[in-house]
Amino acid sequence: EVQLVQSGAEVKEPGESLKISCKGSGYSFTSYWIAWVCQMPGKGLEWMGIIHPGDSRTRYSPTFQGQVTMSVDKSISTTYLQWSSLKASDTAMYYCARLSSTSASATFPEHWFGPWGQGTLVTVSS
């Protein structure tokens, strides 16, 4: 079974750093892009960016470029989302999701998000 398991909830103060994780299992981890999607409290979904675990290539949404860093550790099939200095506005649920498609040659528009991790709630408050 394909699974993405995320790290637990975090409570941080403004200005602190944070790294949350997403561990994949049940498939060839280095063959599929991983996306990060955020959901602010009571709000909708927003795509943050993607990372390829095979070679660490990344593509960020302009909204999140420079605000977060995505990384990967292939040896433990885990991708990370990192902040160097949190703000209260970073308070949200963060989901990782595997990019899937019907063929290996599919372009990005032909990919969808799934399966998803269970989410990591990040609360930033003084």
Next chain:
Amino acid sequence: QSVLTQPPSASGTPGQRVTISCSGSSSHIGSSYVYWYQQLPGTAPKLLIYRSNQRPSGVPDRFSGSKSGTSASLAISGLRSEDEADYYCSTWDDSLSGWVFGGGTKLTVL
């Protein structure tokens, strides 16, 4: 303000058919597939429809998707109480070179 426009809410009684719309522009819906996700309360989203009108295995055929021009729709027939959830449309945006979502529609089963 989401790039894709969905009604904030929809409702129906058990057994009814409801549709949820998703509208956009030529730079996204008009040129790409549409995907629909269901988010049950307190859980992660789940893929419901891919490639505008395809159902993943395990998704009941009560759920169907369609797309025409710069708009898409999700239809749910034979409404059940367990369908009460938030529904999001999503597609690729050529201008952004990334994915965009609708603002979500909260479906209430009366």
